[in-house]
Amino acid sequence: EDQVTQSPEALRLQEGESSSLNCSYTVSGLRGLFWYRQDPGKGPEFLFTLYSAGEEKEKERLKATLTKKESFLHITAPKPEDSATYLCAVTETGTASKLTFGTGTRLQVTL
Amino acid sequence: NAGVTQTPKFQVLKTGQSMTLQCAQDMNHNSMYWYRQDPGMGLRLIYYSASEGTTDKGEVPNGYNVSRLNKREFSLRLESAAPSQTSVYFCASSEGFRDAQYFGPGTRLLVL
Numbered sequence: 692e693d694q695v696t697q698s699p700e701a702l703r704l705q706e707g708e709s710s711s712l713n714c715s716y717t718v719s720g721l722r723g724l725f726w727y728r729q730d731p732g733k734g735p736e737f738l739f740t741l742y743s744a745g746e747e748k749e750k751e752r753l754k755a756t757l758t759k760k761e762s763f764l765h766i767t768a769p770k771p772e773d774s775a776t777y778l779c780a781v782t783e784t785g786t787a788s789k790l791t792f793g794t795g796t797r798l799q800v801t802l
Numbered sequence: 803n804a805g806v807t808q809t810p811k812f813q814v815l816k817t818g819q820s821m822t823l824q825c826a827q828d829m830n831h832n833s834m835y836w837y838r839q840d841p842g843m844g845l846r847l848i849y850y851s852a853s854e855g856t857t858d859k860g861e862v863p864n865g866y867n868v869s870r871l872n873k874r875e876f877s878l879r880l881e882s883a884a885p886s887q888t889s890v891y892f893c894a895s896s897e898g899f900r901d902a903q904y905f906g907p908g909t910r911l912l913v914l
Contacts, residue, residue, distance in 0.1 A: 695844075722899075722900065723900060725902060725903075727905075732908075733907060733908070734806075734892050734894075734905035734906050734907050734908050735845070735892070735905045736905070737902045737903070737904055737905075740901075740902050742900075778844075778845070780845075782899070782900075789847055789850070789860065789861075790835075790845070790847065790903060792844040792845040792846075793844060794842060794843065794844045795844065
């Protein structure tokens, strides 16, 4: 069965303190890996899609990378407005577009 | 563009009552989805519609029904609500199977 595991569950950073969030997955064939940001009381907001190992995507202070077994979301010099829950999800080849989500990493960035 | 909209935002039901959650998208997407989000369990797919006129079960379909009314609208119906259906429900849409899904703001449902 597909499994997506995110770590850590929660992360507290000071403003400017760079770090990485991890998403490990087990699927028979990866169709795509997706990163979302979710603010409290809101729906997930799409950030990135990665399709193959070695691929990287960047947006402002965020950079997503992908290997054959995991993805990292690197946050460089975070600001308090980066505080949110970051969700990772995968779709598998040969199936309909079913996103399997991890439970997320709650990021808090303090001054 | 409003993106994906959902109504209502919040609802309280008594056990056994029925209700329909509405979802609409204005991005001309082909595929639409219903998820539920529960603490510690992540988002789980209830039903999806790959294209207008088709619907399929997801991971947790029991107790729910859906209707793809047209390309824009996809509704989720609870025929006889149970406390286990207390959750936050999200609708999403995507252009196609390889594409990112875009989510609505959610409906918070409490079943007493």
